[in-house]
Amino acid sequence: MTVRLYDSQAQALRDFAPADPGSVTMYVCGPTVQSGPHIGHVRAALSFDVLRRWLAHRFGRVTFVRNVTDIDDKVLANATAEEPWWALAYRMELEFSYAYAAVGILAPTYEPRATASIPQMQELIERLIDAGHAYAAAGDVYFDVRSWPSYGALTRQSVDAMESAADADPRGKRDPRDFALWKGAKEGEPVDATWDSPWGAGRPGWHIECSAMSRRYLGPEFDIHGGGLDLRFPHHENELAQSTAAGDGFARYWVHNGLVTVGDQKMSKSLGNFLLAEDVLRSTDPLVVRYALIAAHYRSSLDIGETTFAEADAALGRIRSFLQRAIRAAGGSYGWFGSDLPEDFVAAMDDDLGVPQALAVLHETVRSGNAALDAGDNAAAGTALRRVSAMTALLDIDPLAEKWGASMATSMASALHRLVTTMIDQRAAVRADKDWAAADRIRDAIAAAGIVLEDGPEGTHWSLNNG
DSSP states (O other), X not given: OOOEEEETTTTEEEEXXXXXXXXXXXXXXXXXXXXXXXXXXXXXXXXXHHHHHHHHHHHSEEEEEEOBBOSSHHHHHHOOSSSOHHHHHHHHHHHHHHHHHHTTOOOOSBOOBGGGOHHHHHHHHHHHHHTTSEEEETTEEEEOXXXXXXXXXXXXXXXXXXXXXXSSOOTTOSSTTOEEEEEEOOTTSOGGGOBOOTTOXXXXXXXXXXXXXXXXXXXXXXXXEEEEGGGIXXXXXXXXXXXXXXXXXXXXXXXXXXXXXXXTEEOOTTTTOOOBHHHHHHHSOHHHHHHHHHSSOTTSOEEEOTTHHHHHHHXXXXXXXXXXXXXXXXXXXXXXXXXXXXXXXXHHHHBTOOHHHHHHHHHHHHHHHHHHXXXXXXXHHHHHHHHHHHHHHHHTOOTTSGGGHHHHHHHHHHHHHHHHHHHHHHHHHHHHTTOHHHHHHHHHHHHHXXXXXXXXXXXXXXXXXXX
């Protein structure tokens, strides 16, 4: 089956055919590092991590570029006298990198910072001015949206229906919808946040950054441009306009991931439902976070509710339990058993990255594998083991993988806690019935496992006997 992807510009599923059949090129808009990542940032990055892994499986090589916007109005606004903008940007960049790595997101082939491509941005701006699609005014440079008939092609809007561009001082604009390519230096802004240019000292607009960086590292045309649904307008619309107006082919496919809500409401600090990645990863197993965030289709909205992570943990527990049973039946050896992927799994992934359907195949294989083990059919169980191993490895959700060792320890500790507290409750019940012999047997069994009980006025607490 051919890989199909939903192209946001075509607003339809399209057969995916890279320009080079053996090498896919992808550019994904990375973070603007004015503050730390929230769970929506992690979900977006995970969506493209899974897509990248699948395309690598299907086509071989994937060159994956994800940028860092380290100069921006918001970065400058959040800087302080004690922490200049460039220090803030780097600290926040490290927080993003930590969160991405924690949930198993592969490092990009390259991760350019905007501040390292200023000459390329200026060159692109000059090309647009020379072509009659941009103009300088009072130290700023704007893209002339009415000079480019295709403006609005990505989101299918007419210029007259669009809101005014709010990314620059309106001084000198010919049309309120014209957007900034270069922002002239203004009073009060840090001197080290400006660069010399033919139009005076200043810094690049947000949109020109990605056009220049994608061209620099992937060429004038590349296969896939990705990002969050909220970036379609104005960011991606403006990227498309300025790059094609400059004569570049730009992106051949546009892929956008859905957003994250909390309790069916968009995440908002004012509503108190803003889930920072740091807080989630501190309280939840990173493998559970990964599973939960990829389980919904990448184009759908993902609502984080009270049971989201618990359900993901339970699903991983079923996979883990089967793998452990099947490995024991197979003699105790374990590893990734090649690419024995079920046809239904492959078909689901080929069909616009259908991870929910692929996970359904995974769990059905777990169920059939358990049934085979119950029936003593080790051959069928071995086949299920190979397939589950291959599917979980492809999605990077194998709970027995060495990289998720901390996850395994967390799950084992949770299981031990549930067992011990259950036995403590049973002991309390028989003591209430004055069945002292039964209470002693339970206590002796707990002690034999190396666990110490401490009875107190607030109940019974347990700890491991490390002596």
